[in-house]
Amino acid sequence: MAVMKWSEAFPPTATFTEANIPDQSGRVFIITGGTSGCGFELAKAVYNLNGRIYIAGRSQDRVEAAIDKIKSSPAAPHPNVETGKGSLHFLYLDLEDMPTVKSAADEFMGKEERLDVIWHNAGIMGVPDGSKTKQGFETHIGVNAFAPWLFQHFLTPLCLRTAARSEVQPFSTRVIWVSSAGHRGSPQPDGVNWDDVAMHDKKGFMSGVMVKYGQSKAMNVMHAHEFARRYGEKGLLSVSLHPGNLKSNLTRHQSWLFRALTNPLLYDAHHGALTELFAGFADAGQEEGRMVEEGGKNGSFVEPWGRWGTEEGNHVFDGLRERNTGERLWALCEEWLPDEV
Secondary structure, eight states: OOSSOHHHHSOOOOSOOGGGSOOOTTOEEEEETTTSHHHHHHHHHHHHTTOEEEEEESOHHHHHHHHHHHHHSOOOOOSSOOOOOOEEEEEEOOTTSTHHHHHHHHHHHHHOSOOOEEEEOOOOOOOOTTOBOTTSOBHHHIIIIIHHHHHHHHHHHHHHHHHTSTTSOTTOEEEEEEOOGGGGGSOTTTSSOTTOSSOTTOOSIIIIIHHHHHHHHHHHHHHHHHHHHHHGGGTEEEEEEOOOSBOSGGGTTSOHHHHHHHGGGOBOHHHHHHHHHHHHHSOOOTTTTSBGGGTSSBTOEEETTTEEOOOTTOHHHHHHHHHOHHHHHHHHHHHHOTTTO
């Protein structure tokens, strides 16, 4: 199966934009990796919809610079939302250092009584062979998959309390896992190389780096599906997505030749924010709480620039449906993160 669909490489014009989203006053959000790329554009959009946003990152200077830039930038046109009531806040989180994950969750929950939507947006791609996090995890897996799972682990009780509030609409409390079309390039048959998850013996760009990246993005898809399976009945919606091929810092570890060849195929980061806004706010219909394999949207995959995807024949979704790989990955996370959990 091709890693990327034609409709993902050349998406149709977005039909869901900021103008389709109502005023978000009183609602609270977390965006990881919101200092650049589509995370920045997402934070800007939700701020101008009057949301209370925490941008989670490891550099306070970069987050504060992003906040200043957002506040000084013009808002997208909206037919009936008057801006000016949003707020932006820094939350220290280093996805390469697991102890900071719990600290970030504790700090947030010490300040807020609700969490309406979290976008696990931060990620890395193409780090050199042998790279590891501070706790020794292969960097793609640690940053893109394990740390977001752990962050969500600590925040889930607050998400559940938010969904249970009397004024909260069903399935408006959401957990969004930013994956990639690259998840289709993950190891077969399940998306995870269970016998050697770190794959340190895999070397080179295509056979090593990109397979590790693809596996970490497959894990995002699996986390979204398993989270929906566990918590969908309690009013939470959990989906993964491919934001699109974007001009961003994600390719900073790639060679100049790779960047030169791919740059003409990349879109402005605002397009990716539209994909993430769709996942966070779009009406998923009457069946939104049902699992994707049952005809619903929970646990599903969103494609650029905001379309419910169809994943027939996708080996990652086949594993989820047929072999309970989401539950298996969940157990692996609990096993590999015992000191943190």
